[in-house]
Amino acid sequence: MKDERLTERSVDMKDIKIAARGVQVYYGDTHAIKDVDVEIQDKTVTAFIGPSGCGKSTFLRCLNRMNDTIDSARVEGDIRLDGEDIYDPRVDPVQLRARVGMVFQKPNPFPKSIYDNVAYGPKIHGMARNKADLDDIVERALRRAALWDEAKDRLQAPGTGLSGGQQQRLCIARAVATEPEVLLMDEPCSALDPIATDQVENLIHELRQNYSVVIVTHSMQQAARVSQKTAFFHLGHLVEYGETGQIFTNPRDTRTESYITGRIG
Amino acid sequence: MKDERLTERSVDMKDIKIAARGVQVYYGDTHAIKDVDVEIQDKTVTAFIGPSGCGKSTFLRCLNRMNDTIDSARVEGDIRLDGEDIYDPRVDPVQLRARVGMVFQKPNPFPKSIYDNVAYGPKIHGMARNKADLDDIVERALRRAALWDEAKDRLQAPGTGLSGGQQQRLCIARAVATEPEVLLMDEPCSALDPIATDQVENLIHELRQNYSVVIVTHSMQQAARVSQKTAFFHLGHLVEYGETGQIFTNPRDTRTESYITGRIG
Amino acid sequence: MTDAQADGRPEGRPANSILTPTRRMKRRKAAEKRFKLYGMIAVTVGILALVFLLTSILGRGLSAFEQTMVEIPVELPAETLDPEGNRDPAEMQRVTTFSYAPLVADALADVIAAEAIEIEGLEPSDLGGFISQEAAAQLRNFVLANPEAVGTTLEAELLAGGRIDGYMKGRVTMETAALDSNVSVEQLRLADALEEAGYLKTSFNWDFITAPDASDQRPEAAGLGVAILGSFYMMIVVLVLALPIGVAASIYLEEFAPKNRLTDIIEVNISNLAAVPSIVFGILGLAIFINFMGLPQSAPIVGGLVLTLMTLPTIIIATRAALKAVPPSIRDAALGVGASKMQSVFHHVLPLAMPGILTGTIIGLAQALGETAPLLLIGMVAFVREYPDAPPEGFFDPASALPVQVYNWTQRADPAFVERASGAIIVLLVFLVLMNTVAVILRRRLERRW
Amino acid sequence: MPLLWLVLTVLALAAAGFFVARQRALASAGGEARKLHSLPSYYGFNAVILTIAPAMALIAIWAMAEPTLIEWRVSGAIPESVAADPGARSLIMADVRRIAEGLNTAVEQGALTAEQARDIGGNIAEVRAQLAELGILLGSDVQPEVLEAAQSYRALGTTGNTALTVLALLLAIGGFAIAVMKSDSDFRARNSVERGVLTILVAAASIAILTTVGIVLSMVFETWSFFGMYSWTEFFFGLEWAPQFHGGSELGLLPLLWGTLYISFIALLFSVPVGLFAAIYLAEYAGRKTRAIAKPMIEILAGIPTIVYGLFALITVGPLLRDYFAEPLGFGTSASSVMTAGLVMGIMLIPFVSSLSDDIIGAVPQSLRDGSLGVGATKSETIKKVVLPAALPGIVGAVLLAASRAIGETMIVVLGAGASAQLDLNPFEAMTTVTVKIVGQLTGDTDFSSAETLVAFALGFTLFVITLGLNVLALYIVRRYREQYE
Amino acid sequence: AVAQSRENVQIAGSSTVLPYANIVAEAFGENFDYPTPVVESGGSSAGLRRFCEGIGENTIDIANASRAIRPSEQEACAEAGVTDIIEVRIGYDGIVFASDINGPDFAFTPAQWYNALAEQVIRDGELVDNPVANWSEVDASLPDQEILALIPGTNHGTREVFEENVILAGCEESGAYEQLVELNGGDEDMAEAQCMTVRTDEAVVEIQGDYTETLNRLQADPNAIGVFGLAFYEQNTNALKVATMSGVTPSTETIASGEYPVSRPLYFYIKGAHIPVIPGLKDFARFFVSDPIAGPNGPLAQYGLVSDPELAQVQQTVEKEDSMEMPN
């Protein structure tokens, strides 16, 4: 525990975008996230790693209050976006989510056309003055998500008729189309081939110039490639959080080490 | 084309479990699978690789006629399981699917308890004489899918309340519980951490002793690790099919080479 | 190909071929077949029941759309119709239909004489009953509208009496007439003779659709005009109120209401409203809309409001079920891109729930259209002969309704009304089908799998 | 200002508000919609709501409260000599109202000038005749006091109208101004509009509650007076239903309740399987064409007037069941029976179950079916074990609706099951239901203030409570067995 | 509140009076400038209930009833301000016993009906459940036919007349009444109640609905004997055979003369307070009871109404707007 604090201190120089303190999540009686403190920096890619079921998605969903939609879920603790408590009753979760976008673990396109899937966010946020604007936004988002070539001839076809990987990219396009300040991506490349993965990673790099990105991934290589900071979760605890390089080369916690070297799952 | 034939012939010594010839799949007007010939050997792991959207899932779904459930999908050509045409009108797809099991790309647990999810197949096929039998089967399947430790205390909790990776393993458990002769796995490890992946790969090895396994994967490493034969799809074509070693070390088609070396997506 | 096949086939036959089902498979397949068969039987039962009911309705009611008319010249003598002789409508109005009735009988007698029709035992009194009593009113209206026609002979097309009409349609026969105190065999013979001479003819009965109801003595003149208008007005009210209110209430309960005791109570309450006998809604309507709010009686607005309250639970139950069935992942997707709850509901969930909502509407409206009991207490189960005005005033005028007309006519003593009632049911069903067509088409287009 | 004009003015103001607010908001963000908190149109709608809502609320409240207030003022002013007791006072007030309204109408129609109407007190005798000519109903000859009251009623009404106009316009303009002023980039217009919409949704939901309250209120007093005339123990536990004209009626609930439950049970026993299987067939097996035709066709069954079903029961089904089942099996010789009514009602209820269930089954995600088919389940197994449990809430809703309809049905029961209240297990015996007796006693010839008529209210009330219990049970079942998919 | 002045006369009430009211309303509409009155059905009780809701535009003007208003109802009326009620008797409704036209002839006496339908009858000085199942068991003169009586339900006014004029009369006629009084130790009320209790087994079907239901049931079961209004029978003479009662065949004449024993008076009630203000109300009432309409040769009699022998007196009542006495 101590060293985690230390780690945190060492990064305090950069702007802190999201600060979570003492976060607890319960699903009914199950304690899924146990007292997690973490600070997510601005203009940084943070990777969440950890074995399946350790609570990565759960924690991620806390950051834009998507857990509100799960009846049984209960969140405690303090999470601040730019210093403002996002669980404050005065906070409008809608506004929060407009600023903190999300790509879900399971691709969930709307049962609408590909175009409408991407255009939906920009439309409700008033990002386009006219149809041409909107077309531009959609094209740009699809290009960034590396789907444009496959989708350009079938923009009016339903998004649910895409292949698994295509759906995943569609959801990425949908999320980036609204240009959120923070983008939470829950295993965004799980169904993608190496090339598409590469393109999405490039996108992440690009986003980092202005925004901050949190990515959940099971691929150590990917975490190492794209992220500057890495958080390792295990059984609901945040075991270790620090510079990615340090985590992968010189983990302080034995559990982290075991996981990275492939000994615990 | 010529070399493909060659490849095929070279594997003819082993039993052929599934033989597909001239398979075409259309989604409405889209031609998704173009004249694919492939022979899947018994007691072998075959990997399907290829960029996202190239038709891997579509072809996989042909092998146990899951495409029947998509209204717009039309399958042509000849697919034989143990020499019998699976699209023969006399064939009951149900019996076919009992022998050719499937793990879908998107985890789709039933909204039932974890136990019921796994017990569902065995119950339908009358594989358990009594409750104790069934308990055994469920436990064994969950163990093989590396989910037992996480699930054993919550067998009665709903399967939809699991994490993404847990759901994926649940679906694997559900599929292996019925002991199919051929197991079609569509990116079974996409949401799994390295350890869980390892365990599933072990499971695949184990299954290969008696059955044949077809696995779709985006990870070349995984394909190389688990499969004996690899098929590379591209834009609906089967570009190359052969021994895994040969495909990865000495691909005959330039497209294959480009893909493996990460140049086309 | 054959080559490969030969190669590809393993040496021994596989343990179980997919071409030959295993025993267990056979059993399961049989179960599957049975299951599907049950489904088919169920659909067939439904459709057969419909076909049976429809044929019986059509069989009994189609004849209502035809009407026997008598075309004879009627003298309009000035001495009876305008005794003062100055063609002043106000004076002529004092001559009642009672004075017009004999003119019709006289005209018939003239025709018989002119055509030299001889029927044994035909009494003079038989002539009066041969033509509908409506004829006197028809003539009087004509004369009051055209005072100058007095003194001339009018080529009139008059309604034949109910039983004569029945004879032409085969409902009344010589045998039944012999026993019937309201028609004589001689009258039927006269009908035959007149038909031969070309005075009697049968034509499509527009009046059945446009004319108002008639009293118990004139089944041949009874029509559905007022009832159709009344039903139409009521359905407008129901559609305009019940659908939006029902959908709004469902959205609140399903998507926004905090899940607590109170909403549980509300939920139970609404399902319970569906079980309230419809007549109780009549009691409610009388108490609230007429006695408390002072709305007029027998008015479509009140009927529409009562039926709205009655239909609401149906629409709410259907809508809630449809909303519940939309997968939560779609809501998540919308919320995830920063849509508000309200937007996620109106942009995504509601459109996907639309088929279910439309089903609820179809069933609710069908129920509302066919309901009589609640109208009983608010004065709409009534004999109404005046057409309601055009909307919006018309909503407040007395009117009846199609099911009311059916109900009233089935209660009347003259068997000719049985035919009318069945005819009214046909009109009601046509009305229903027309009303539902939009919903059905829309529903079909909106159905979507995910 | 006449009400209509007032309303139109407010609406026009609202429309103006929409554009002004929207424009102002956009301007505050330099024409960049993105910089606004909400979409521009939300600012517009916010202005519409702020302009309309308070003014309309005032108008509505005023419309409801004003007559009562004026009445109270005016009726207080009527001297004791004219109206001795409250009953007479209310009668006189009815007259006052009518005269006042009549005079207003007269002025509107130009029959009288405003001055004439005000001074009409002079020739009282003529007032009545004059008003009658205009079709205004007066109960008795007009007394001077009454006329005076009517004039003051009119005066108050005029003052009230002016006040209302001023106040409502002030409110509308105020709302307009506030909305427009608030419309800048930081204002949370969407939240504000959504609060408005939510209010509408809540209001819609509360209509259902108000209906319940109304139903309870419209029955509770009569029920109360019924229990003043008839012992509640005999009502709730009586085994006989035999109303008499000369008193001494036996009004036991149990035979009616038994009949209701029995007939509904049989109707559901028929319609639920048939409806459910039809739904399953249509949703899972039938082709698109078949479905597009069969579903609306079956729905027509719900719209056929119940009298047709009743006659079908009486003429066809009843004798059939008697001749081929009841008599040969020794169940009696009654053509009217629980069975007849139940079966025929069952036919009517098929679409209630089938159509709703069909929609809900169609909404179950395909991936669940795939999952089941993928492990080698047959279609029917998939449906039974995966699809139906997932569709349970909707199906229960459909069944509840059917049950409700069965409980509330009259005509089919009357013609199919007869009207005699009996407690019997034999399904081929004639029985009747609570609803039938509610209708019968309400539309019958018994003295309307006697227990025999009032029992209808008690029956209605009791039925209400009982179905409430059944609904609680259904809710519990759904909660318990619901399988929520993702 | 919506202020709209009503132009038409509004009538509600008895379904027995309804056809007559319809006929009159129709003729009234044809011959006068007033709009045709609106006539609702719904039953005497419901009609009177609406009638007594108060005075004013949104209440009815006339209530039809197949029985006289009861004192308690009048009180309820008065409480709501309806004090000025004019009672108009329009004639009588005969009640006939009819069976399928192809069946045997029946000539009944009240005593036979009592013996056939009483819940309990006296056998050997003791009260036993009625054992008879066939008309010939009731009386050898009656045909050999199963007893199946379609009698009006207990909510129906015809039932009251049936019980009093047929069953109770039969009970007295057959001497059972005296025996019952004796059995009950002189309690006449008790005896009367026992007389009038009708059996509820398969021999009796209570009709909740209307005469059409009875007619349909008759057709469904040829053994059945139905209890009808005379008017209804008159319209269906080709399907029904009417039975005599104590040797008298029912007809408007025999009923008017009082020979035929089973009939009931029909009324309508006018709200006095509405007369001056509802256009056409008085004219309608006057028209209704006028000789050409309600007289023995008028359309009402033609339809089956037994014309009131004291019609002139009724016309006087209407003319003078004589209100009923309030009960004390």
Ligand SMILES: Nc1ncnc2c1ncn2[C@@H]1O[C@H](COP(=O)(O)OP(=O)(O)OP(=O)(O)O)[C@@H](O)[C@H]1O
């Ligand atoms: N239901 C459908 N309707 C129409 N087109 C479809 C449908 N499913 C897939 N397709 C299209 O068919 C092509 C092949 O899809 P398929 O799902 O087989 O790809 P895949 O190789 O599995 O890709 P991934 O790796 O992304 O899952 C894609 O272009 C896809 O868009």
Ligand SMILES: Nc1ncnc2c1ncn2[C@@H]1O[C@H](COP(=O)(O)OP(=O)(O)OP(=O)(O)O)[C@@H](O)[C@H]1O
């Ligand atoms: N809706 C839910 N109800 C109950 N338990 C849940 C729910 N969602 C997740 N859990 C449990 O909470 C724990 C954390 O789940 P979470 O989804 O956060 O895992 P994860 O780290 O994202 O795993 P994966 O990599 O497999 O997606 C798991 O044990 C999971 O079973």
Ligand SMILES: [Mg+2]
């Ligand atoms: Mg996860």
Ligand SMILES: [Mg+2]
């Ligand atoms: Mg795929």
Ligand SMILES: O=P([O-])([O-])[O-]
């Ligand atoms: O409807 P009735 O009052 O005449 O029975």
